[in-house]
Amino acid sequence: ELKVEQNPLFLSMQEGKNYTIYCNYSTTSDRLYWYRQDPGKSLESLFVLLSNGAVKQEGRLMASLDTKARLSTLHITAAVHDLSATYFCAVGSGGSNYKLTFGKGTLLTVNP
């Protein structure tokens, strides 16, 4: 059974600082997704990572995937308040029974 672990689960940081959220998973996978969720809202797709070494960047967020280490990172550069949200990684696996398994999420709070 696929396990997806995110850490930290809670992250409070100051504006202007850098930090990284980690997503570890337990079995082989060929695709990984990052989502953002604002309080009381739906999930918004941020990044789709489909191969080992994939790197995607959008604004102050950069996501990478290392399939050999079964690890993805979401790096935040020079954080701003608008990035405050919960971030989820989701890993695809299962062969013919393919589905996405989500991590528990990282609640990011960026303080002025």
Place this chain on the structure above:
Amino acid sequence: NAGVTQTPKFQVLKTGQSMTLQCAQDMNHNSMYWYRQDPGMGLRLIYYSASEGTTDKGEVPNGYNVSRLNKREFSLRLESAAPSQTSVYFCASSPLLGTEAFFGQGTRLTVV
């Protein structure tokens, strides 16, 4: 663009009552999903439909049934609601099973 539409947005049920959550997508996606989100638990897959005419159990199917009415619509039914089913329910769709999923706005269900 509507994307994935869920109804209702909020619902309060008494224990033992039944109800159906409706979901429709207009992106011509083959696969559809129902997730529940509980604090500290991330998103857990209840049921999914890889394509029209098929449905399969996810991680937490007990107490639920689903119907893939056609390619656009995927409903979730609670036959006899229990307080443990108090949660936020998200419907999602994707082009193919396990690919990037797009989420509806969620249904906040309270069972008293």
